[in-house]
Structures are given as C-alpha cells and as structure tokens.
Amino acid sequence: MEGASVADFSWDIRSPLDRALVAGPYGAQGDAGLALTEIRDFDLVQVMARRGKARETVKAATARFGIAAPETPKAVAAADATLIWSGPDQFLVLSKGGRHALEMLAPVFAGSASLSDQSHARALISVSGDKARATLAKLSSIDLHADAFAVGAAAATSMDHTSITLWRGDDRNGQAVFNLLVFATFAESLWHTILDSAAEYGVTIGHSEDLA
Structure with missing residues (x-):
C-alpha cells in the first residue's frame, strides 16, 4: 500500500540472558562464595x-x-x-x-x-566457587560431592524442574566448576533460581566468551 511503512526487524543474535544478567555483586556482602557466569558466543x-x-x-x-x-x-x-x-x-x-x-x-x-x-537454542552457565556445590544441591538431586561427581562427570538431568545437561569442568583456583546447558527459553528462569539459592553466600555475576 502506498505510503505504508515497513517495520525494521533486527536479526542480531542476543543472549537469552540479556535482560536477566546484571554484572556485579549480588546477595550477601563480603567475599562472594559463588561466581555465576554466562558463557557466550559458542x-x-x-x-x-x-x-x-x-x-x-x-x-x-x-x-x-x-x-x-x-x-x-x-x-x-x-x-x-x-x-x-x-x-x-x-x-x-x-x-x-x-x-x-x-x-x-x-x-x-x-x-x-x-x-x-544447538548454538542459539541453549544457554551455557558456569557455576564456580567454594559454595557452588551447596548452591546446586538446593536445586538438584545429583550428588555433586567430589567422590561421586569427579572432574569430567556429566549428567542429563533436571534442576528446579528444568531440563539441563550438567558436567564438571576442570577446577579453578582449587574450586569446582560446574557447567550447565539449558534451553534458551528456560534460561532466564533458571538463572534467577540459582541467584536466589546463592544469595546467602554472595555472588559475583558476569559473562565471558571463554569456555570453562
């Protein structure tokens, strides 16, 4: 139709956690017990x-x-x-x-x-720090003790009723690192759930393009 405007659409790929992720400290003050990091561009x-x-x-x-x-x-x-x-x-x-x-x-x-x-269908979240196990234990029935879930162990499981792929990466600074792949449509909900679970320990929030 003459004179009609056409909406401009942007096909720029955005993180499924673009709105939820606010970099910086969260929860209890002092030394953070948890680092919560979204891994991007993979x-x-x-x-x-x-x-x-x-x-x-x-x-x-x-x-x-x-x-x-x-x-x-x-x-x-x-x-x-x-x-x-x-x-x-x-x-x-x-x-x-x-x-x-x-x-x-x-x-x-x-x-x-x-x-x-699945590059844009999943979000990748890294959970690390001395309170990583305590935080995830609130949300999962998987035994994450080092003797039961060693470096390299993986599981297709659920966390707070959300399906995830979970595996333990190499330790960082002597602390366990857990990686979570979650479907993009559920990523924001799970992110907030993890934050709520870790608030008592203090959280450092961020994002990175480096694979854990």
Missing part, C-alpha cells in the same frame, strides 16, 4: 547416532577430534572442543571459532549420525 552441535551406526559414529568422532566420543555420562576434552554425553548414542560438541560448527561436522558424520545445531 558453537554447539548435537550428534545422534543413527540406528545401528553407533560404532561408526564413535570412530568418526575419534578421527575428527583425536579422542573417543563419550559413551557414558562424562565430558571429554579435545584440543579445541569438548564432547559431552547427552544420552545413549548421542553427544554434544562444544567449541568456538566455527571450526566444529554444523557445516564443518556434517561431512564427518555423513551416513552415521544426524546432526542439529
């Missing part, structure tokens, strides 16, 4: 072996990354990617820089696995 690809192709999928992953894909609940680190178990005969490839993006992995797993790009 590539995440779901790899699901096709029926009868689990062995071929593992072999393809080994050839690509130099390590075997996890077949039990754990996360394994390659030189420039982390492979995270997400269920029977399936795993996630977490990386940065586009080298292991969907279009790069498609020919690697052609014929053996189905791939889906």
